[in-house]
Amino acid sequence: MSLKSFAAKIFANYIKRQTQSWASKPVETQQKVFQQLIQQAKNTSFGKDHSFDKIQSTQDFAQQVPIRDYEELRPYVNQVVEGKADILWPGKPLYFAKTSGTTSGAKYIPLTKESMPTHINGARNAILNYIAETGKADFVDGKMIFLQGSPKLDSKNGIQLGRLSGIVAHFVPSYLQKNRLPSWDTNCIEDWEDKVEAIIEETLAENMTVISGIPSWVQMYFEKIYQKTGKKVGEVFPEFDLFIYGGVNFEPYRAKFENLIGRKVPSIELFPASEGFFAYQDKQDEKGMLLRLNSGIFYEFIKADDFFSENPQRLTIGEVETNVNYVMVISTNAGLWAYNLGDTVMFTSTKPYRVIVSGRIKHFTSAFGEHVIAKEVEAAMSEATKEFNFQIAEFTVAPQINPKEGLPYHEWFIEFEKEPESLPKLSAFLDRRLQEQNSYYKDLIEGNILKPLVISTVKKEGFQQYMKSIGKLGGQNKIPRLANDRKIADELEKLQQ
8 A cells, every 4th residue: 555545545534524523413514604604795795785684594594585596696796707896705706617608698607715625625525535435545546537628717807717627627736736637738728529639648558547527528538548449448547446427417328338448437426516516425335425514505495396486495404305306506605695506406315415416497398297307317218228238328308399290209319329129119118217207297198198209319429519519519518418499409400411
């Protein structure tokens, strides 16, 4: 055992004890975070506008601070972007994480001196927790790759801005700098395809032990390694022993990954976003990710079924239940207040509090009142890959409201790496699994409002071509699992012609 791996084990056990301390007192921990946030921000413009000095409880907060998404918070954010201080949080932010807006241009998510460490510590603690749980630490002596955005930063009114993953690259601790790949110059390459080629050149001869990134883009890296070497990734990197991912459900990709690698590799799931680092997988044999209750984020939860009602109930951590689909609302030490992140989560455990990301409140298919969510289609696909022994590169679901003939239906666009023997049997299996999970969808099928789903195959690299066509190939960008319209579906159909 090297000195570095020995030290990692000691530090890992220290962090594990810290984690157990706050995780065992969830309500008390969240109450402390809430009070600190209100106290620190009471003299900001937002705090004055919402009478933070009169807020004594989470109930007061729910009455005085309405839920907002980015567009509704934009008037305050715009003042911060203009360079004004003490608007959402004391002083000015250190950075803006710039992301693609859904309705009106770019989004600028503030990162403050208080919030920035929580992003860094989230990823660190996820790895340390894995070491403490498994006793494995030898991987810290090898090379680690993090597929991420460019670390090049721009400036806006004296505040630096860039992609979150690029900003985080500036905070890699010194003890990891020698282990970390790709190089700075390669990381700065903007074109994703060129960047992957350069990463391959840098990594092929290295002892890679940890690989991290969004599964769809790591898959692209693995495929190109196989094309270049004719070898499985596990042969090229025999010491590769930990895959870290976030952003999408890994299960639909698992079979393909294991085929590309040539063996199973332990993994850690993360739940990061520009707005905060919310959770990480803390147990290899437990479903869900540990919700980080002590990291400058106060959480509220609204049942997804009630979210669009006039006055939905806002629940705190002690009031949630397992297996209920919730919209997650956050207030943070970066100055986001009662902020609708857009993600929906389900609790898999309340001792401690673990979540899975079930989808997006805006990413669903409900053209006929069925409200099918990402968790349901992903679960159906995951079961199908095991049942029929096929592999996929990517998939998405859209409604077909006006078919040329017959009843409307859900259309599943699937790019196969290895096709099943029978598409009709696969379609029937997926439809049955979806009906079992979603009673509304089942009623529509049985009532002859919808016909069973239809699979449309997407040509190889079709999803990559689509993402490239909209300028979102690589980085932290990902395909929505489903939609309530046919914008993506229509573009995919054009690419098939």
